[in-house]
Amino acid sequence: xxxxxxPSSASGTPGQRVIISCSGRSSNIGSHTVNWxxxxxxxxxxxxxxxxxxRPSGVPDRFSGSKSGTSASLAISxxxxxxxxxxxxxxxxxxxxxxxxxxxxxxxxx
Amino acid sequence: xxxxxxSGPGLVKPSETLSLTCTFSGGSISLxxxxxxxxxxxxxxxxxxxxxxxxxxxxNPRLKSxxxxxxxxxxxxxxxxxxxxxxxxxAVYYCARGSYDCSGGVCLNWYDPWxxxxxxxxxS
Numbered sequence: 001x002x003x004x005x006x007p008s009s010a011s012g013t014p015g016q017r018v019i020i021s022c023s024g025r026s027s028n029i030g031s032h033t034v035n036w037x038x039x040x041x042x043x044x045x046x047x048x049x050x051x052x053x054x055r056p057s058g059v060p061d062r063f064s065g066s067k068s069g070t071s072a073s074l075a076i077s078x079x080x081x082x083x084x085x086x087x088x089x090x091x092x093x094x095x096x097x098x099x100x101x102x103x104x105x106x107x108x109x110x
Numbered sequence: 111x112x113x114x115x116x117s118g119p120g121l122v123k124p125s126e127t128l129s130l131t132c133t134f135s136g137g138s139i140s141l142x143x144x145x146x147x148x149x150x151x152x153x154x155x156x157x158x159x160x161x162x163x164x165x166x167x168x169x170n171p172r173l174k175s176x177x178x179x180x181x182x183x184x185x186x187x188x189x190x191x192x193x194x195x196x197x198x199x200x201a202v203y204y205c206a207r208g209s210y211d212c213s214g215g216v217c218l219n220w221y222d223p224w225x226x227x228x229x230x231x232x233x234s
């Protein structure tokens with residue numbers, strides 16, 4: 001099982017706002033920054049949030065990230081069909097001296 | 111625009127060595143950490159390890175005894191070798207360019223871009 005905990009699935013209708021949570025420990029999210037990745041089978045995963053809340057160039061501002069204590073969240077507003085994908089959180093972990101990932105959340109746009 | 115592409119056998123026999131190469135183009139090799147990450151079927155992503163352009167490596171402690179990552183700066187390639195594989199090593203293997211800075215106590219660490227991934231199946 002993954003070190004960071006995410007819900008296995010989430011869903012929303014077009015235009016809605018969806019939030020995906022990511023829970024960790026003091027050794028990872030509690031101490032370091034969180035990143036979020038979007039991916040589809042057969043395609044390259046894409047960085048959509050880095051350092052808790054920063055968006056790389058080209059990522060729509062509909063995507064936002066936040067962190068509080070040992071938890072983080074990814075919010076997607078104005079949901080679009082193209083947002084249907086898997087999303088994973090990640091952070092460095094002091095106990096493992098390695099980055100750790102969440103198990104991934106499959107987002108369905110109804 | 112930086113692009114990465116994995117290449118290597120899609121089928122490896124148990125107890126043998128899995129070998130993959132990642133070729134990157136469109137950017138500088140320095141200041142980054144060239145990384146391997148995998149995703150077993152139905153499971154989350156797992157970091158395997160990274161190498162700097164100077165050849166410094168860092169491996170996942172769980173895999174450290176079996177992993178070697180090397181880099182050929184003249185060819186813009188880096189490689190993964192995972193020995194003594196079992197069915198548990200069946201996964202999609204991704205290469206990625208990593209940003210990594212823990213000098214300030216808070217680790218800034220992310221991967222961008224990634225390759226499309228290479229499915230490696232361990233089976234006889």
